[in-house]
Amino acid sequence: MDEETAVEAAMRLKSDAEDAKSDPAVQEEWIRQSNLIYGGLGAAGLVVVQPFLTTSPLDLTATICVVAFAVSIPLLAALLVLNRQEAFRRQVSKSRLVSVAKAIAEGSAFVGMTAAFWHISPIAGITFLVVGFFAVGVHSAGYTKLEYDGSFRSRFRRSTRRPPAE
Numbered sequence: 001m002d003e004e005t006a007v008e009a010a011m012r013l014k015s016d017a018e019d020a021k022s023d024p025a026v027q028e029e030w031i032r033q034s035n036l037i038y039g040g041l042g043a044a045g046l047v048v049v050q051p052f053l054t055t056s057p058l059d060l061t062a063t064i065c066v067v068a069f070a071v072s073i074p075l076l077a078a079l080l081v082l083n084r085q086e087a088f089r090r091q092v093s094k095s096r097l098v099s100v101a102k103a104i105a106e107g108s109a110f111v112g113m114t115a116a117f118w119h120i121s122p123i124a125g126i127t128f129l130v131v132g133f134f135a136v137g138v139h140s141a142g143y144t145k146l147e148y149d150g151s152f153r154s155r156f157r158r159s160t161r162r163p164p165a166e
Contacts, residue, residue, distance in 0.1 A: 013148060027092045034102075035083050041109040042076040045069040048116045061119035068112030075105035 049069045052062050079102060086092050110132060118125025 024090050028087070028090060030092055031083050031086050035080065037106070038076045038080045038083065041106065042073055042080070045073045045076070045109055045112060048112065049073075059119070061115045061125070065112045065115035065119060068108045068115060072105045072108040072112060075101050076109065079105060 046069075049066055052058060052066050055062070058066060079098075082093060082098065114125055114129050114132070117128040
């Protein structure tokens, strides 16, 4: 593949991705997935932090865990509430502040979980950290393969007919 063909293919892919971002079906799926992520991380944070509420003083890993979840839990709760509004409006927010909050909430939850595992065992912490990054790669590779193949846009067309009621 020559450079011109590669640039043309990249531009076409970028255009398809931009079109998909504005597709209501895609946005609804992003909202559903976000609800799963934010709810799961928030619940995990509450469970993980609970034992540290009555323990004092905390060692370094426990302190990192508690502080990280002190950052993520309120943000995750706010993002869950925002997702309800997004679902009601059938579109995702395009706010830069929301994008920053998502990154901080998810990142600090990951730090909190890593610190919690590290508190139990340094080997468990390192394992969680390495496998966590591997999992992001697995998700990215799978998502890219599913969404950015030759039939990319055809899968986002919504049927205007509703299935018959049973």
